Amino acid sequence: MVERRPFLTFLTHAVLVLGVLVVAFPLYLTFIASTQTSQAIVQTPMPLLPGGHMVENYLAAWNGTGGGSGGKAPVGQMMIVSLVTALVIAIGKIAISLLSAFAIVYFRFPFRMLCFWAIFITLMLPVEVRIGPTYKVVADLGMLNSYAGLTIPLIASATATFLFRQFFLTVPEELLEAARMDGAGPMRFFWDVLVPLSKTSIAALFVIQFIYGWNQYLWPLLVTTSEDMYPVVIGIKRMISGGDSEMEWNVVMATAVLAMLPPALVVMLMQKWFVKGLVDTEK
Amino acid sequence: MDKRVYFRSKWLPWVLMAPQLAIIGLFFFWPAAQALLQSVQQSDAFGTSVDWVGLDNFRNLWNDETYLASFYTTAVFSSLVAVLGITVSLALAVYADRVIKGAMVYKTLLIWPYAVAPAVAGVLWLFLFAPSVGVVAYWLNAMGIEWNHLLNGTHAMALVVMAAVWKQISYNFLFFLAGLQSIPKSLIEAAAIDGARPWRRFWTIVFPLLSPTTFFLLVINIVYAFFDTFAIIDAATQGGPGKDTAILVYKVYFDGFKAMDLGGSAAQSVVLMVIVIALTVVQFRFVEKKVNY
Numbered sequence: 001m002v003e004r005r006p007f008l009t010f011l012t013h014a015v016l017v018l019g020v021l022v023v024a025f026p027l028y029l030t031f032i033a034s035t036q037t038s039q040a041i042v043q044t045p046m047p048l049l050p051g052g053h054m055v056e057n058y059l060a061a062w063n064g065t066g067g068g069s070g071g072k073a074p075v076g077q078m079m080i081v082s083l084v085t086a087l088v089i090a091i092g093k094i095a096i097s098l099l100s101a102f103a104i105v106y107f108r109f110p111f112r113m114l115c116f117w118a119i120f121i122t123l124m125l126p127v128e129v130r131i132g133p134t135y136k137v138v139a140d141l142g143m144l145n146s147y148a149g150l151t152i153p154l155i156a157s158a159t160a161t162f163l164f165r166q167f168f169l170t171v172p173e174e175l176l177e178a179a180r181m182d183g184a185g186p187m188r189f190f191w192d193v194l195v196p197l198s199k200t201s202i203a204a205l206f207v208i209q210f211i212y213g214w215n216q217y218l219w220p221l222l223v224t225t226s227e228d229m230y231p232v233v234i235g236i237k238r239m240i241s242g243g244d245s246e247m248e249w250n251v252v253m254a255t256a257v258l259a260m261l262p263p264a265l266v267v268m269l270m271q272k273w274f275v276k277g278l279v280d281t282e283k
Numbered sequence: 284m285d286k287r288v289y290f291r292s293k294w295l296p297w298v299l300m301a302p303q304l305a306i307i308g309l310f311f312f313w314p315a316a317q318a319l320l321q322s323v324q325q326s327d328a329f330g331t332s333v334d335w336v337g338l339d340n341f342r343n344l345w346n347d348e349t350y351l352a353s354f355y356t357t358a359v360f361s362s363l364v365a366v367l368g369i370t371v372s373l374a375l376a377v378y379a380d381r382v383i384k385g386a387m388v389y390k391t392l393l394i395w396p397y398a399v400a401p402a403v404a405g406v407l408w409l410f411l412f413a414p415s416v417g418v419v420a421y422w423l424n425a426m427g428i429e430w431n432h433l434l435n436g437t438h439a440m441a442l443v444v445m446a447a448v449w450k451q452i453s454y455n456f457l458f459f460l461a462g463l464q465s466i467p468k469s470l471i472e473a474a475a476i477d478g479a480r481p482w483r484r485f486w487t488i489v490f491p492l493l494s495p496t497t498f499f500l501l502v503i504n505i506v507y508a509f510f511d512t513f514a515i516i517d518a519a520t521q522g523g524p525g526k527d528t529a530i531l532v533y534k535v536y537f538d539g540f541k542a543m544d545l546g547g548s549a550a551q552s553v554v555l556m557v558i559v560i561a562l563t564v565v566q567f568r569f570v571e572k573k574v575n576y
Contacts, residue, residue, distance in 0.1 A: 003475060008381075015378045019371075020392045023452060026407040027395065029418060033410065045421045096302040103299035106289050115300055122311045124563050128510050128532045129555040132539045132548055133314035133321065153310040156303060173288050186290040215400035217514035218536065233400045237518050240406060249416060256403050263398035271391065275457060 027260075033253035034058070041249045053250065061254040075255050078232040082214055083262065085150050085231055089213030090206050092155040098198070101164035102190055106176070116165070123158040127219055135222050149223045150231070154216065159281045160205055167201055168194065204277030207270045211263045232259040315556070321549035340550035349526055350534065350551070357530040360444065361508035368448045368455055368504050369497065375452070376459035377485065390460070397453040401511060405518030408446035412438075432520065436527030439520045443528050446519055447512045455500050462496035463489065502566045509558065531555060 029048075033041055036051040064074030103109075104116050127134065134153060143149030171194065179189045195202075220231050230238070236259055239252045267274050325336045344350045379389050396404070411419045414431045423430040432438040466489060474484045513532045516522060522529035522537065529537065535555065539548030 003481075008481065012378045012381045016375065016382065016389050019375045019378075020389060023393055023396060023449065026404075026411055026449070027399075029411060030407055042416055045418055046416065048418075096306070099299040100303040103296040105286060107292060107296035107299075108289055109293070109296040112296075115304065118312070119303060119307060122307050124560045125311050125315050125556065126510050126559060128513065128535065129552045129559060130311070130314040130318050131536060132545060132552065133317035134310055135540075136317070137309060137314055152306065156306040156311060161303065169286070173286060176286070176288050180288075186292065186295060189290075211398055215402075215514075217400065217402045217517070221517075222540065233402045233514070236406055237402050237514075240409065240518070249410065252406070253410065256406055259403050260399050263400070264395065267394060267398040268391065271394070274394075278454065278457060279461065 030253045030256050030260075033249055034257050036250050038248045038250045054254075057250045057254040058258070060248075061251045061258065073227040073230060073235055073238075075232060075235065075258055077228055078230050078235040079258060079262075081147075081150075081229060082231040082233065082259075084147060085216070085220075086210050086213035086262075088147065088151040089154050089216075090209035092151060093157040093160050093209050094202055094205055096155060097157050097160035097164055098195070098202075101161050101168055102194060104161075104165055105168040106186065106189075116161075119156070119161050120158050122156055127154075131218070131222065138223055144223050145226050145229045147229075150216075150220055150229070151213075154213070154219060157209075160209070163201060163205065163280055164198065167198060171197060200273070200276070201280065203270065204273040204280055206277075207266055207274045208277040208281055210266055214263045318549045318552045318556070321545055322553045324549075325546045336546070340546045341553075343547060344550055344554070352526060353529055353531055353534045356440075356526070356528065357509065360440065360447075360512075360528070360530055361505050363440075363444045364447045364451065364508040364512070365501055365504035367444065368451045369500055371448065372452045372455035373459050373493075373497070376456050376463055377489070379456075379460060380463040390457075393456050394453040396450050399450060401447075401450060401514035402518045404446050404450045405443075405515040408442060408449070408515075409519045412442050432524075434524055436524055439524055439528050443512070443516050443519055446515045447508060450515070451504060451507055455504070458496055458500055459493070462493050466492050499566070502562060506559075506562050506566075509555075509562075531558075 032048060032050055033046065034057050035054040036047060036057075037053050040047055040051060061075045063076065100115075100119065104112060138144060138149050138153060141149075143152070175193055176189065179193055184192070214231075215233060216231065217233055217237075220234050221237075224230055224234065232255065236252065236255050239255060240247060322340050323335065323337055325334045325339065375393065379386060379393075382389060399407070409417075411417050412430060412432060414420050414433060417430075420430040430438055432442045470488055470492075471484060474488055479487065509530070510532055512530070513536065516528055516530060516533055520528045522533045526534075531551065532555065535548055535551045538544045538551065
């Protein structure tokens with residue numbers, strides 16, 4: 001701040017508080033709705049202070065005993081599906097990108113640059129532009145309604161490969177020479193030198209990719225048809241597919257809170273890496 | 284660019300590359316090639332016969348009024364999302380940059396929505412604006428605006444734009460804040476000594492220096508509005524009322540999986556592919572320019 005003017009300082013905080021309130025309002029209301037009975041919500045306007053039915057709503061959502069008209073799969077199971085999917089996608093992406101970046105930077109082999117560009121071009125082929133044929137491949141491989149179908153097609157990652165390649169290029173060559181002098185083979189060098197050096201990049205990518213995996217929608221919508229394989233994001237959409245008044249909004253909102261919690265916690269607790277990850281993956 | 288020292292092995296690099304190459308081959312290039320192939324074919328609903336039809340699918344698209352309408356919808360939707368998202372987050376970032384005490388608190392509270400799944404964001408905003416139970420819909424009614432996004436296409440569009448912008452604010456905000464913090468303080472102070480007020484300083488110094496960030500975010504936001512908002516739209520409006528919020532990606536999904544028009548859907552996929560390639564090229568040309576700065 002260059003000048004000290006009380007009015008400007010006041011204005012600054014006023015604008016920011018207003019912004020935060022607008023951004024937080026939908027989240028606040030979601031939480032409130034998840035603590036009310038469904039009757040209280042349907043009476044417009046709904047109460048704006050927490051009610052006393054939090055525990056029963058969350059239990060109803062978790063066990064799938066809400067009496068709404070839409071889907072009633074237990075959220076507990078869906079959370080497990082989401083968690084496994086998000087973890088497999090995040091860890092899988094990091095693992096295969098580390099390996100291919102290592103191969104591209106530390107080896108010479110025919111078609112090396114072609115491989116690199118092939119990986120890079122996948123940036124231009126998001127799921128949305130090839131949904132039909134990709135679905136067919138997964139169906140032909142018998143991977144519908146399985147964790148393999150939910151995760152493997154999403155594991156390839158141009159951004160992560162690119163990021164690790166950039167990082168490996170900055171690693172001093174003396175490290176490789178020293179490692180070789182000590183008799184370390186390629187995999188030994190990879191595990192004991194490169195992976196520990198990449199720790200911060202790995203953490204940053206993990207945060208971004210975990211959120212990416214958790215929030216997937218279109219792909220799970222296509223490849224899962226049985227209730228016990230729905231991620232929670234799909235489950236919540238199915239809950240609201242009834243009409244809008246006979247729905248049990250309190251249970252839906254409890255589910256929404258549950259669905260938001262894990263990625264939100266990851267962002268909050270790993271904020272430093274989250275910001276680094278965002279900035280790095282867009283370079 | 285290449286390492287001078289490297290490992291010698293004929294087979295190890297291929298083993299290391301194998302998982303990535305297998306996945307991109309099987310789930311990216313093969314389906315993309317299939318999409319190209321299907322876009323020039325026409326198969327009947329049971330998939331028993333396939334005819335070569337050349338560019339007929341594209342010609343049909345061009346003559347299909349709902350497709351052109353979807354193009355228009357997408358253009359309106361993505362420009363609204365990009366412009367509103369960038370304006371709001373720039374304003375917030377400029378003020379947040381001024382704060383000394385409590386900056387972390389504001390930042391933490393503003394980056395929240397990034398973690399919310401688009402589908403959940405759609406549900407949250409639907410809940411606020413649902414005509415029968417929504418709190419905001421009730422307030423709007425009390426103010427004399429009869430809100431009903433189930434019947435009114437403009438309302439439905441406003442609803443999905445708000446949800447999409449809300450979700451993207453945190454992302455834009457973080458990039459703007461980083462951009463603002465990299466502007467040398469001496470420039471601002473020099474202008475202040477010359478008597479420039481904050482408003483003037485913003486337009487003559489800060490905004491021009493931020494333009495690379497703004498341009499970058501513009502491209503990112505358009506890509507976001509094109510491709511990542513499918514879930515918001517599917518959750519909040521299902522493309523309705525009528526087809527008023529059916530953006531291109533929604534239409535590809537709907538035609539391919541609900542209406543089972545494979546050829547038409549594949550042709551739409553190809554059009555989308557061209558759009559992504561164009562946007563990616565724009566983005567990377569720009570990134571190269573930034574490096575030369």
